[in-house]
Amino acid sequence: xxxxxxxxxxxxxxxxPAAAQQPSRPVDxxxxxxxxxxxxxxxxxxxxxxxxxSEMANQMRAIVRERLAAxxxxxxxxQYFVERYGDWxxxxxxxxxxxxxxxxAPLVAVLVGLAVVALLVRRWTGRRRATPPPVDxxxxxxxxxxxxxxx
Amino acid sequence: xxxxxxxxxxxxxxxxxxALLAYGxxxxxxxxxxxxxxxxxxxxxxxxxxxxxxxxxxxRGKVVxxxxxxxxxxxxxxxxxxxLERGWRAYRDRDVVxxxxxxxxxxxxxxxxxxxxxxTFPNAPDPSGKVSVDYGVYGVPETFFIDRAGAxxxxxxxxxxxxxxxxxxxxLLAEPAPRR
Numbered sequence: 001x002x003x004x005x006x007x008x009x010x011x012x013x014x015x016x017p018a019a020a021q022q023p024s025r026p027v028d029x030x031x032x033x034x035x036x037x038x039x040x041x042x043x044x045x046x047x048x049x050x051x052x053x054s055e056m057a058n059q060m061r062a063i064v065r066e067r068l069a070a071x072x073x074x075x076x077x078x079q080y081f082v083e084r085y086g087d088w089x090x091x092x093x094x095x096x097x098x099x100x101x102x103x104x105a106p107l108v109a110v111l112v113g114l115a116v117v118a119l120l121v122r123r124w125t126g127r128r129r130a131t132p133p134p135v136d137x138x139x140x141x142x143x144x145x146x147x148x149x150x151x
Numbered sequence: 152x153x154x155x156x157x158x159x160x161x162x163x164x165x166x167x168x169x170a171l172l173a174y175g176x177x178x179x180x181x182x183x184x185x186x187x188x189x190x191x192x193x194x195x196x197x198x199x200x201x202x203x204x205x206x207x208x209x210x211r212g213k214v215v216x217x218x219x220x221x222x223x224x225x226x227x228x229x230x231x232x233x234x235l236e237r238g239w240r241a242y243r244d245r246d247v248v249x250x251x252x253x254x255x256x257x258x259x260x261x262x263x264x265x266x267x268x269x270x271t272f273p274n275a276p277d278p279s280g281k282v283s284v285d286y287g288v289y290g291v292p293e294t295f296f297i298d299r300a301g302a303x304x305x306x307x308x309x310x311x312x313x314x315x316x317x318x319x320x321x322x323l324l325a326e327p328a329p330r331r
Contacts, residue, residue, distance in 0.1 A: 042289045055255045059280030084287035086186045101171070112164050 024069045032065050035074050039064075039081055040091050048091055185287055185306045192217070192297045193285040197252065197275035200262055205250060205275045207297075213246045214323045215297040216316070219283055221256045222264040224291040231292055231310035232268040238316040239272040246299070247320055251275070254283045254291060296320070300329040 036050035041057045049057045049064070060081075067077045081089045093099035192215070197205045207215065218235055220228040239249040251274035253261040258276060265274055277283055286295060289308070296305040296319045305319050 056280065056283075059255075060284060062279065063281060063284055081284075083186060084284060085289075086184070086287075105171075116160070 025071055027065050027068045031074060032061070032068055035064050035068075035077050036061050038078065038091055040089050042085065042089070185303075187287055187295075187303050188306055190303060191301050192295065192303045193282075195282045195285065197277060197282060199273045199275040200253075200258075200265060201273075203273070205273050207250075207301075210248050211301050212299050212328065213248050214242075214299055214320055215295075216247065216249045216320065217252065217286070217295040217297060218249065218311070219252050219254055219286070219288050219291050219293045220264075221254055221291045222260040223256065227310040228264075228292045229268075231294075231312075232264070232270060234311050234313050234316055235272065236268060236270055237313065238311075238320065242320055243272075245324060247324070248272075252277050252282055254280060254288065296323060298323050298326060 033050055036057075037048045039049040039060065041047045041049050041052035041054060041060075043054050043056045044052045047057075049060045051057075063080075064077055067080060068074070072080070078090070087094055087099065093102050095103050192207060194208045195206070196208075199205045207217075216235070216238065218231070220232070222228070235249050235251070238247075243249075249272040251265075251270065251272060253264075253274060253276045256276065261274070261276055264270075286293075286303075292308075292310055294307040294311050295303050296307070298304045304323060307315060307319075
């Protein structure tokens with residue numbers, strides 16, 4: 001019994017340095033795919049790391065998996081790439097600083113467009129509803145007489 | 152009168168859009184600044200084509216010219232290979248080291264490239280691509296000039312010329328050596 005425990009302890013100690021060097025966790029494929037799909041393939045035109053068949057993207061996918069397996073969170077994995085490539089590596093620009101414009105500009109454009117449409121509609125309907133100019137009483141009386149004279 | 156009041160609205164909304172476009176057209180889309188410039192160079196340990204260890208950590212105190220290349224990168228890598236070899240030979244006695252990292256390449260093609268240009272400075276393949284991603288490499292060739300304190304000072308995209316090599320290395324050599 002004592003020999004078995006001793007052997008188990010020795011095996012555990014023997015395996016410890018390797019385990020300490022490469023802590024490995026099971027990687028969620030969907031999570032790895034989601035991170036890769038947010039990263040820009042650096043050698044492609046508008047393709048994500050997840051979608052590109054290039055070798056560089058393949059290597060980046062492997063790095064994503066490796067870092068997740070080492071226990072990093074998705075945010076930490078993303079940050080690893082941002083620290084090396086800048087925000088450019090993210091397909092969706094961050095909602096802060098200058099790139100906030102990219103998110104706000106379409107909203108502002110829609111609001112301005114709606115305002116212009118509202119103004120035009122108001123102008124057109126206002127024109128139709130405009131009260132007719134007052135009719136001259138003498139002219140009105142003359143028309144009435146003319147109509148009565150009609151057979 | 153009412154119509155006149157709103158007449159300026161449309162041109163006015165176009166002004167910021169036009170300003171943004173003008174700003175965008177003035178930028179060079181290839182000029183993507185590396186966030187790594189000014190920061191410590193990532194340590195790496197590769198094995199050269201000759202089987203010798205190639206570690207950045209062992210070169211602290213020297214100016215390091217770290218070049219990423221590939222045998223399929225024509226003509227830029229073919230243009231700069233002789234430049235790097237000349238620079239290495241001219242400065243190797245002045246504490247300057249040139250290192251080549253062959254990325255996204257076939258082993259035999261990389262070896263042939265080294266033979267064809269008679270490169271004598273250390274070159275190593277980066278089969279996993281980790282070193283190239285650690286340095287935020289977009290493509291080849293890209294060259295990083297690392298100062299004696301181990302910080303990336305210049306990132307050069309496209310082929311290095313004799314003048315770029317000389318000017319950058321001389322500027323880094325002129326700086327005082329870091330305290331050990």
